[in-house]
Amino acid sequence: MANGSESSPAVRRLASVTSPRFISGAGGAGFRQTVVSNAFSEYVENHLDAFAKDIIRLSAQRSVSARKEGVEECSILVEKMLKEVGAATRVLKLEGAPPLVYGEVKSKKGGKTILFYNHYDVQPEEPLELWKSPPFKPEVRDGVIYGRGVSDDKGELVSRLKIVESFLKADGDLPCNVKFCFEGEEETGSVHLGDYVEKYGELFKADAVVWEYGTVDAKGTPMVTLGVKGMIYVEFVVKSLSQDAHSSLAAVLPSAPWRLVRLLNSLKDENERVLVPGWYDGVTDLSEDELNVLQAMPFEGAEYLKTYGAEKLLGGMSDGLAKKALVQRPTGNIAGIWGGYTGPGPKTVLPKEVHAKLDFRLVPEQDPDDLLKKLRKHLDTNGFADVEMKLESMEPAARTSYKHPFAQAAMAAAEKTYGKKPIVEIGSPGTGPLYLFTRKYDMPSVDIGVSATDGGIHAPNENLKLENLRKGMIWIAETMEIFSAS
């Protein structure tokens, strides 16, 4: 899960267990009866320690993409592990990018194809002193694996391999064809993933994609996430002088910070509405059905306020409006702002330049290319033509309808596996490169997996519970079975 992308862990953590009403009775009479074979379930249960060993084996290989540390070596190990479960592999390379490891395994009976997207790179392990065991010497304690990457995303990656192994060993075949797309720079923003998809065209085409990572919440309730917002991330650089001046000269020299204040003030009104002309063109309200799903999704505004020490939600909005805003409200956020003197005491300086980083979250109806042009035009026509706008990242939203058979399969499989209805997030407020697959190939996607909301991803003592591994593998396998049969 990328730093600052995907759905916010907080959103997941804060969600509780009420389930959406539309999947009532999705399992019908066979509610607790699994579609996966007993042989499959038994194979998974009997080999859980071996799976854990492979997760440890892969996690022991450092692959910190932010430091380009061990990434190449890790890609070699990933390909080896793909081959071990019988996949045909290709290691794709682009200049300046870590290898993308591709694999596929065909079902004897043909049929649908599911693409598993995962990544083999990890976040840096710091702060080291907070780890109870070395981050790159993963170990199992009381049924839980600890180590960097054991959840995000090597545990998830290995679980996909082991699902294939389990199907082949237990049932002698897969319910559908399977493709693997394992990239090595997700934690640094998947910078080249678009280029890989562009260059290797049809290779990634499938009927559906299982995205990276999925969780159960603190109460063991599985969560199905069906999309992400898009994003435009820009940095504004306002330069008024070639060097800092003594602030007494503020009487006669232009000020970069004041210009930035005016620029920012022109971008949003007090009701948080983005003032760039055309920003909301085409944006629709959620449908009645979607609002019903939304209504069923648990959300406690009071929990947010407590967690973040805020007095009230933005603009005093109700919980109902907040849930809707998380899914369908475009945002404009100041992620960082800096310039001039930021130390202690009263240094008097007129700063030569000042910076602000802004992320604008987008809903599926918004086209980032179009909005970026509109944003630039807004600056130009409001007297800020000289202000530099550096594009840091840009991606459209992606959302799969909860009515799509693949989403329905994931939800039904969750209910079968966990004995309770899942929490359905019709759209995460976060962002990720999901669109690369879903838009290009018109594929549905779900976020489901073997992790937990308390898995410590990106933090010390990252962990994966073996019981969650077991259940998550069955959940995904069930989803494959149900979708393949649909």
Place this chain on the structure above:
Amino acid sequence: MANGSESSPAVRRLASVTSPRFISGAGGAGFRQTVVSNAFSEYVENHLDAFAKDIIRLSAQRSVSARKEGVEECSILVEKMLKEVGAATRVLKLEGAPPLVYGEVKSKKGGKTILFYNHYDVQPEEPLELWKSPPFKPEVRDGVIYGRGVSDDKGELVSRLKIVESFLKADGDLPCNVKFCFEGEEETGSVHLGDYVEKYGELFKADAVVWEYGTVDAKGTPMVTLGVKGMIYVEFVVKSLSQDAHSSLAAVLPSAPWRLVRLLNSLKDENERVLVPGWYDGVTDLSEDELNVLQAMPFEGAEYLKTYGAEKLLGGMSDGLAKKALVQRPTGNIAGIWGGYTGPGPKTVLPKEVHAKLDFRLVPEQDPDDLLKKLRKHLDTNGFADVEMKLESMEPAARTSYKHPFAQAAMAAAEKTYGKKPIVEIGSPGTGPLYLFTRKYDMPSVDIGVSATDGGIHAPNENLKLENLRKGMIWIAETMEIFSAS
């Protein structure tokens, strides 16, 4: 000269040589005839090397107030040097403050009293690698002393002592009584100077004060500065959350940066006018006479634009308006702003808090106590009652009329000494604790001295030209003579 206070070196450096018309003929027929005795001039000339040795002696004693390094030891040496020229001394102490070394020498004929304010602490010497000789082993090369503090302010301080010595040795008496106020924390903001003045009341009372530091510009034209602007320096702290949030939550949680943008936007309009009600109460335009002096002051807006790489002056103002703004326009400057993520790349965070440091320069008609209350009230009535406003420093302006006999004396003395009319700065755009003396005792003040605008103060290779030392000493002595006779 304090970091970020006093008149801006840039202002001085950029000034050229045209002289104000009002002192035309100030010297009359005796234009080049000095008032100081030939004996005085000869004594100074003959002892210049000895004076340099004392500047080196004092400068060799480290006294970096920012690091509390050698300050106490330096105060002992300062008192010793005061005694060597025959001054009665007192070392004043306040808890937590460096000693303030006080001295006085009475004239046999009584009459007026002049106070010399200087400081014996210096700026840190870094960056060391740029010094051509060790900063605390001062040396003379080609008639120039190099070392930390040789200009700012130990060279100036020693010159005051040596003026007294020269008068006593050459003439057997002083033209007036002399007091010395040598503080040890000017470079860290003169934090306790007000307390010293408060506690030791009448000790500093005089008829006029010679302030710290004075210069000739690159063309050898002396500059007379007659005051400073006041200042309110505050830091705004806007806190919306108890911890940073993932920026996807910007859809539902309040944003500290946007609140700061709105706060700042409420403070100033696009014409740079401070919008706090009552901010300009009582502020007057300059008098016609003052405007005449101002008109005579050289000012090249084009030079500013070149130096600072700006396209035009603030709001496209003319040179004439800019000169006036430097003296009499209250400012509101954003000296620093920071919050959230300020590193490379697109980190998506909703910052829990954000900070801005602002300095408001004030003209003599403005009362900082009053304005501080008005500023707080403005925040409270505009929905920012919860925003913390930390006062970093506050001081009123101080300005001596160019018509005052002491100012006229300094100007006439400059013309006699240098053979050309001085540049007169009726008010510096900078700020300093001048008001402590001028307001309390209703004293006039001038900035005159032995330094030069290219003396490298606060920088590596700080220097003092011996010829400037000689002429500057005569300039000050002339000023004493003329003022005493007035």
